[in-house]
Amino acid sequence: MAQVGGPPQAGAAPDQPRVSKLVLLGSGSVGKSSLALRFVKQDFKSILPTVGCAFFTKVVDLGASSLKLEIWDTAGQEKYHSVCHLYYRGANAALLVYDITQKDSFHKAQQWLGDLEKEFPPGEIVVMLVGNKTDLEEEQEVPFQEGKEFADSKNLLFMETSAKLNHRVSEVFRTVAQELLQRAEDKRSHSPQGAPAVTLDQGPAARQGKCCTR
């Protein structure tokens, strides 16, 4: 579990990086907090179950541009499920995390997607399916191909990670950040006056090929 933080800032000054809200969803113990901790603090340790929601921020430097991610780490335990939709309101991106050694957690991630689909029109937010704990490959219950096929069928980005071994963790967040910036850029270039866009509403299909490897 991470520390519960205060409310995030609503926006950023013109010289500040664009701010996007990313929410981590998935069953208890799949490694949501560990992924956030690894990405934000380059750390991995035994952590207690999240209560309610924990909050992190990190500026992702993508060379020519950067993006500030507000990372909302939700509690996966069933008893908190009813409050979780409060956290993903206003999200620009979601990571649907499952544990590759727990088939149930893969099914649960699919249910979370159903919840997101009720909240957001198709393609409005960037969604990545993340199969965590690849270091436990010998116990794998959800093959890579099964995760990828599901992600493809739903037009989601997809990666497998190990928060423990720091395998592909930063790639997950950087890919989502890149996608958010790309969509904002696409939106801006398609708007009649070239005005900066606020709504992010294009699907990731065209760009997802680059991030479907272990």
Ligand SMILES: Nc1nc2c(ncn2[C@@H]2O[C@H](COP(=O)(O)OP(=O)(O)OP(=O)(O)O)[C@@H](O)[C@H]2O)c(=O)[nH]1
């Ligand atoms: N082997 C292995 N263990 C991991 C990995 N990621 C997390 N864990 C362990 O899995 C357990 C649960 O991790 P958390 O990060 O608390 O999981 P969570 O999804 O945030 O859990 P909730 O807060 O209950 O929703 C902890 O004991 C972690 O150390 C991983 O990549 N590999």
